[in-house]
Amino acid sequence: MITDFLAELGASLAVPVRRRRQILAEVEDHLLSTAAELHAGGMAAVDAEREAVARFGAPGALGRELSAVDARRHILRAGWSALPLGVVAGWLGLRGVVGLGASLPVALAGFVLAQTALVAGGLTAMRAWLVRRGGDPVLLVLVRRGSTLVLGCLLVTGACAGLTAARHGTQLTVLVVGVVVASAALLAACADALRRARPRATAPVRLAADHDVLTELTPLIGPVTAARLGRWLSPRHRPWRFASAVSLIAGLALAGAHGLAEGGPPDLAHLPRAVLAGVILGGTEALAALGGFLVLGRWLGIRPARG
């Protein structure tokens, strides 16, 4: 009786072999303990086993639930690594591709992917944290998407940075080699976690039609602030205002950072040129942010899904 139950449970588990062994050992211990107690209370051994199995519940449903918990663990693990991987992708894209003077298309790709990775990495880590704090498990879908996107961005920016560095004969410092090795290990761990979660991540989980990033932030910033913010910058009700504001802030931030990094114009005569450079850089950034919102906004759950 117990053996049959364990066989059925084992067949419904979609988890790694070691995990499966642990789960089956744990359940077997529980069932044998129950049966032993019932038997000690005067029940026949066969009836005690039957009762123990009946009390435990349906093995198929339990197996699916335990598999979902295991998938959740892997997806969250990938989600945690998305932030450091996004930072590395951002650094590689901005410093290793754009900063080393790659050709225009490659530099543009590095510029866009770096920021995509930074935004996706930050959002994904925040969502992983929210889920772990008891937030809506539907966010796991977005954690998985975000981690996958960051992985893709890192692979492309890494390849672009490697090619650019090779073309320019750039000397690699110990720090750079260390970062590359550490991020490669993290990338492998993240990819492995996503691979392990894959068979169970296709659960019929759908985002609510009105889901946007502001609804996720509500537990963090409070319902009053979220409602106040939503009146002005709701990605759901005012997507274009939201996108324009974020793009403008990003553009101004980059132009300002560039000005600071360059130390400002040497004299007043160079001011118009410096301002023009800032406008071009800031404008490119704003356009990239707007493009990212258009192309990836729905997929990353920043604005509501269509229909």
Next chain:
Amino acid sequence: MAGEAIKGHLDALLLAVVAGEPLHGYAVVERLRERSGGHFDLPEGTIYPALHRLESDGLLTSSWSSVGGRRRRAYALTRRGRRALGERRDDWRVFAGAVERVLASPTGAAA
């Protein structure tokens, strides 16, 4: 009925049950049944997904031992788990107090 009612509170109940000492799954179910006066008599397997999730969230930790030739896994509360239990107790008191006030009010009785 109890099974449905318990769903939203299972995590807090499990944390409370293992707060005293490390317990294995069977003992968790027994303790839950005892401490609820037999009211929480849910299908025993339902506690395992919750225990595993709480462990993966760092609120519980588990260790294996050998008892009578069988491998046994016992769960214990972590420091984060103890903190989470405190928060959930506070939340529950506020919630239960609010429900009690509504149900006990004369308007509620009339309705």
